[in-house]
Structures are given as C-alpha cells and as structure tokens.
Amino acid sequence: MTEFNADSMHRLAKMALDAGEVASPEEAVALFSRYRLRIHLGHGWVNTLAGQACFLTALNTAVRAFLGGVEVYGDLDHALDVPLYQGRSACGVAEELGAAVVNNATTELPTLVLGVAPEDALPAFCVQLSWDHWRFEIAPVGAGGGLTCADDNPLAGIGAAALGVNEAFMHVRGDLADSGHRSVGMSLWNPLAVADWRGDAHKGPELAYLPKALWLVGLGHLGQAYAWALGMLPYPTDSRPHLVLQDFDKAAKSNLSTCLLLWAADLLKPKVRAVATRLETAGFSTALVERRFGSGHRVMGDEPTTALFGVDNVAARRDLDTAEFSQVVETGLGSGYRDFRNIRLHTFPGPRLPSQIWTAESTAQAATELNDTYKKLADERKDICGMTLLASRAVATPFVGVLAAAMALTEVMRPLHGGLVYAALDVQMKSLRHRTGAPPMTYQGLQTAFVQAAMQPAGRAREGT
Known part of the structure; x- marks a missing residue:
C-alpha cells in the first residue's frame, strides 16, 4: 500500500476525502486517475505568445489535475518563443510536461481547442479558448463569436487556459451542469466589468x-x-x-x-x-x-x-x-x-x-x-x-x-x-x-x-x- 500523508497526498484529489466521497487516500487518487483531458491545437494557435502561453499553461495545469492523462493533438511542428521555452519544439515540450502526443483525430475525451476548431464530429465537451488585449474567454465550439486571438498579451492567454481547465474539471467532476455549455470571460484591464467585460472600453492598451x-x-x-x-x-x-x-x-x-x-x-x-x-x-x-x-x-x-x-x-x-x-x-x-x-x-x-x-x-x-x-x-x-x-x-x-x-x-x-x-x-x-x-x-x-x-x-x- 502506498503511504499517503500530508506531504505526499495529491492536493486536488484530497477534495474527495474532504467531501466524504471516498473512504481512503488510495480511493481518492484512483478516482482522479479516471479523469482525462485532450487539447486540440488548430492552425494559428502558435502565431501569438498569448496562444503559446495558453497552450503551455493549459497543459502544465491539466497534467497536475487530470491524473488519467492529457492528450495533445494537432499542429505541433513549431518552435516556441515564450522565454521559458524559447527555441524549443512544441511537440518536445508537450511530452516533457507530461502529455501524450496523439495522431487520432476523433475523440470522446473532454477537449479544449486553441486555434482553428476541428471539422470532425465533436465530443460532448468541446470548448474554444480565445483572447484579445487584456481579455480572455471560453465558449462552446460552434457557439460563434469569440475573441480575435490577434493582440498579443500572454496574461490573457494564461487566463483563458485557467478558465478552460477549470471548466473541463467541473465537467468531469459533475460540479456544474452548465459546464462546457456557457460562455465565460473576463477583462484583466477592468476585472470588475461583469455584464459588459467584452466591450472595447475594457480591452486595455497594447502590451508595451x-x-x-x-x-x-x-x-x-x-x-x-x-x-x-x-x-x-x-x-x-x-x-x-x-x-x-x-x-x-x-x-x-x-x-x-x-x-x-x-x-x-x-x-x-x-x-x-x-x-x-x-x-x-x-x-x-x-x-x-x-x-x-x-x-x-x-x-x-x-x-x-x-x-x-x-x-x-x-x-x-x-x-x-x-x-x-x-x-x-x-x-x-x-x-x-x-x-x-x-x-x-x-x-x-x-x-x-x-x-x-x-x-x-x-x-x-x-x-x-x-x-x-x-x-x-x-x-x-x-x-x-x-x-x-x-x-x-x-x-x-x-x-x-x-x-x-x-x-x-x-x-x-x-x-x-x-x-x-x-x-x-x-x-x-x-x-x-x-x-x-x-x-x-x-x-x-x-x-x-x-x-x-x-x-x-x-x-x-x-x-x-
């Protein structure tokens, strides 16, 4: 039996113990080992540092939450420009961070999409991540709209990744019935703008x-x-x-x-x-x-x-x-x-x-x-x-x-x-x-x-x- 204690217990899987869902730390980790996620990289995701930050952040946070594994599929034949991984292969970094790079186009796994969305049949949970200036958003693929993903602020890409992984985690956990079927976003330039956060007044200036x-x-x-x-x-x-x-x-x-x-x-x-x-x-x-x-x-x-x-x-x-x-x-x-x-x-x-x-x-x-x-x-x-x-x-x-x-x-x-x-x-x-x-x-x-x-x-x- 694996020895679980305060210094070894997975800090997110611990929630199942705290909620009384499982009877032991071993059962908590086994439960979380059934949670899996997929990241789809469509054309254009790599064209901004915000897109690269979004991918890397989504992946690095997801592999630490979805213990069943994270798959990455799509356009990986690029070198990264963000300082932390500058000059590194996107495919190599994905594997280093713990992802399984796959070639199968279709999936039933919950999926986060960066860049152009897939044309194949979509899984039940398929969410597009987007950003612009200091704003970021997640929305169901095919819902229309979305931010332009043009103005390059990596903080907005990080924010989109955080919301996307959170939304997928709520979906696999059953924490929110609406997860994956709603649009959610925020402006870092004006974080108290709620109903109108997408307005031009809240996009902020170019990052300089x-x-x-x-x-x-x-x-x-x-x-x-x-x-x-x-x-x-x-x-x-x-x-x-x-x-x-x-x-x-x-x-x-x-x-x-x-x-x-x-x-x-x-x-x-x-x-x-x-x-x-x-x-x-x-x-x-x-x-x-x-x-x-x-x-x-x-x-x-x-x-x-x-x-x-x-x-x-x-x-x-x-x-x-x-x-x-x-x-x-x-x-x-x-x-x-x-x-x-x-x-x-x-x-x-x-x-x-x-x-x-x-x-x-x-x-x-x-x-x-x-x-x-x-x-x-x-x-x-x-x-x-x-x-x-x-x-x-x-x-x-x-x-x-x-x-x-x-x-x-x-x-x-x-x-x-x-x-x-x-x-x-x-x-x-x-x-x-x-x-x-x-x-x-x-x-x-x-x-x-x-x-x-x-x-x-x-x-x-x-x-x-």
Missing part, C-alpha cells in the same frame, strides 16, 4: 511595458504561478527580469500537484533553488533568500521594491506593514473543497494597512475538525496525528493559482500602461460573474522599474522546427 525586477515572497503554489506567468511574457532576450526569490522550504511530493516549476527530480531540494535553475536557464537573473519572511523586512538599495506575495500565513501578511517594499500585490486562495476556486487579491499601498485587514486576533489557528472519513482512517491506521495533519492541508490546484498570478501581475503592469490599481478584488472561478472589489484608484507608490516588451507583429507565422 514589463516589470524589470520583482521580489517573489514564497515559492509554493502561488509563488511558482507568478514565476511561470513571468516566463511567458515577451521580455527581450537581453533584458530578462531580475527576480529575488524568497522561500525556506523543500519540495515534497504533494507540491508536485500544485507547483508549476517542480518535477519529481526536485523532491527534497529547496524550492527556491529548483525555481532559480529553471528561470536562469531562460535567461532570468536571480538572487536567493532562504529564510522566512518576517517583521522588519529590509530592501537594499539595488534590490527590487515591488513584491508579489504568495505566503499563506496571516502573521506573515501582517508583517507586510513593516516591509520596505514600495508596492506589494498579495493573493490568497480558498482552501476547502467547496471554495478552493476562490481568489482574493490585495494591492498595497491601499486604503488599509495589512495589519488592519489581518488583525492580531485572526492569527490564531482554528482547530482542525475531522469528518467521519478522517476519523475512520485515524482509527484504522492508528495515526490520529497524521490524519489530523492531512485534514488540515488545503485543497489546491494550479489552474486556480495561474489565474491569481495573471491578476496579480496585472496590478503591477496596469499602472505602467496608464491604468489604475485595485486595492481589493474577489473572484469566484466557479461562477465568474460573482466578482467584487474596491473601486479602482491611482497608484500612489514608487513606479516599478520597467523594460519595453519585445512584441512581434500580430499573426506572424512562426517557423517549424
């Missing part, structure tokens, strides 16, 4: 400026989603960003289900070093801080003053009061099997200090309540401590984290393009129309250092490998 340097606090689920998103952006080859990477933890097996830049070979290695290796291979420069984030955090004169915060710890969030960052974007995710798709974002400076949002009283950790499944497991395995620790771990998946990362990076980049910032945002991926937040305001802090984006002409065909 990218952050030159950032401090990433925490290299777990969210921190690696930030790094992944940065690796998709159109940085010039000679102007890749400088990142300060801060984390103290080592990679555990459970992290493979949530962290986009970790693989089995990284187990027991410091997360910060594994992430740094991948980013440096892509031409980024890094500095490593291998300690916990705490009070009195100092920033030296030549270090980044803009931070993306991804630490799931109330006391650490309160310590942002004393950190010497000029701008901080903090995101947090739901942790239960009902709310793991929920995203909450804060941008500082804002109308409230971190210590006013996360009060001293909120640092007290509530005792973990065991449901009947965990109680029975604790009794059977004579391990009340281990089962309590397992029950306390969050349900999590990277297709939620990458949407949060796209939103967080937008808060840094929107002021660089003349836009406003949002002090607080709440997004529910299961029902995206339920979005709330503070009114946008002019950014009051020190401007983030930036570089010019290396944009290609829209629709430029890329050479095959």
